[in-house]
Amino acid sequence: MQKIKKAVIPAAGLGTRMLPISRTVPKEMLPIVDRPAISYLVEEAVAAGAEDILIITGRGKDAIENYFDYSIEYEQKLTASGKLDQIAEMRRICSLANVYFLRQKETKGLGHAVLTAKSFIADDPFYILYGDDLIVSETPVCSQLADAYEKYGKPCCGVKPVPWELVYKYCSLKAESNGDNTYSVTDMIEKPKPDQVYTNLSILGRVLLTPDIFDILEQTPPGAGGEIQLTDAMKVVAQTTGMTAVDFEGTRYDLGSKLGFLTANVQEAVKHPEVGEEFRKFLIEFVKTL
Ligand code: UTP
Numbered sequence: 001m002q003k004i005k006k007a008v009i010p011a012a013g014l015g016t017r018m019l020p021i022s023r024t025v026p027k028e029m030l031p032i033v034d035r036p037a038i039s040y041l042v043e044e045a046v047a048a049g050a051e052d053i054l055i056i057t058g059r060g061k062d063a064i065e066n067y068f069d070y071s072i073e074y075e076q077k078l079t080a081s082g083k084l085d086q087i088a089e090m091r092r093i094c095s096l097a098n099v100y101f102l103r104q105k106e107t108k109g110l111g112h113a114v115l116t117a118k119s120f121i122a123d124d125p126f127y128i129l130y131g132d133d134l135i136v137s138e139t140p141v142c143s144q145l146a147d148a149y150e151k152y153g154k155p156c157c158g159v160k161p162v163p164w165e166l167v168y169k170y171c172s173l174k175a176e177s178n179g180d181n182t183y184s185v186t187d188m189i190e191k192p193k194p195d196q197v198y199t200n201l202s203i204l205g206r207v208l209l210t211p212d213i214f215d216i217l218e219q220t221p222p223g224a225g226g227e228i229q230l231t232d233a234m235k236v237v238a239q240t241t242g243m244t245a246v247d248f249e250g251t252r253y254d255l256g257s258k259l260g261f262l263t264a265n266v267q268e269a270v271k272h273p274e275v276g277e278e279f280r281k282f283l284i285e286f287v288k289t290l
Pocket of ligand 1: 010011012013014015016017018056104106107108109110112113130131132133256
């Protein structure tokens with residue numbers, strides 16, 4: 001099975017759930033303690049073997065591009081104060097992979113954003129990491145998908161059971177267990193009405209697709225919310241070749257929502273090597289006041 005060497009990170013969405021900050025700071029650049037979300041995603045893709053990573057951006061998202069560039073002024077200042085480790089770490093982030101940028105000129109949905117990656121992907125299988133979904137795991141979720149791709153030979157999606165009463169906000173998969181942590185998927189629906197729900201398994205943040213998705217996306221009309229939905233195109237894949245859903249190991253944070261952003265910061269802050277211990281002490285005292 002072909003190794004996965006390319007990844008696409010759609011990060012062009014307007015982030016209306018994170019207004020007003022998202023008007024001037026891309027939600028993908030909001031910090032988890034001291035690193036933007038996009039930094040974690042690139043690290044995950046690289047850890048899973050990606051060498052070429054395309055980030056789909058849009059107007060007002062220049063900060064994402066700047067993050068992966070050298071910072072000569074900072075380096076001069078840090079050199080003068082002998083903080084060479086910090087320079088090395090910043091250069092490491094810039095050299096993780098070949099990171100490319102492309103603008104989605106109109107925010108017509110996740111499926112439309114993925115379609116802009118068509119010529120970059122050419123004939124290769126590839127990962128998609130949703131730009132506002134951070135997943136903290138022992139094994140990168142993309143690697144977990146690559147293992148399932150190797151085993152079952154079909155495009156894969158990362159899934160989790162979501163509370164039944166919230167399935168309408170996500171998508172619902174028609175899926176049967178393979179007897180491990182994976183499922184065989186034959187159909188799916190985005191934002192289902194109550195009588196359209198198959199299961200409470202929903203796709204969260206990571207997929208591994210083959211390039212035939214592009215022909216399907218080109219034929220996909222706008223769906224839920226008037227946007228071109230990636231789920232509508234993956235539905236065709238599920239119905240024809242089938243897909244494998246992987247109930248992944250890891251904690252997922254929706255950084256496109258205020259609550260997800262806050263939760264991620266608290267949970268990651270207590271583990272942080274520099275401030276974790278002090279923050280933990282603060283939290284213990286703070287909780288007593290609630
Ligand atoms: P979301 O639906 O969570 O992003 O898309 P959004 O549209 O920015 O969110 P709200 O509802 O307005 O708050 C999942 C991912 O797809 C990207 C987003 O940046 C996010 O990372 N996306 C979405 C695009 O790249 N282009 C789009 O047209 C829509």
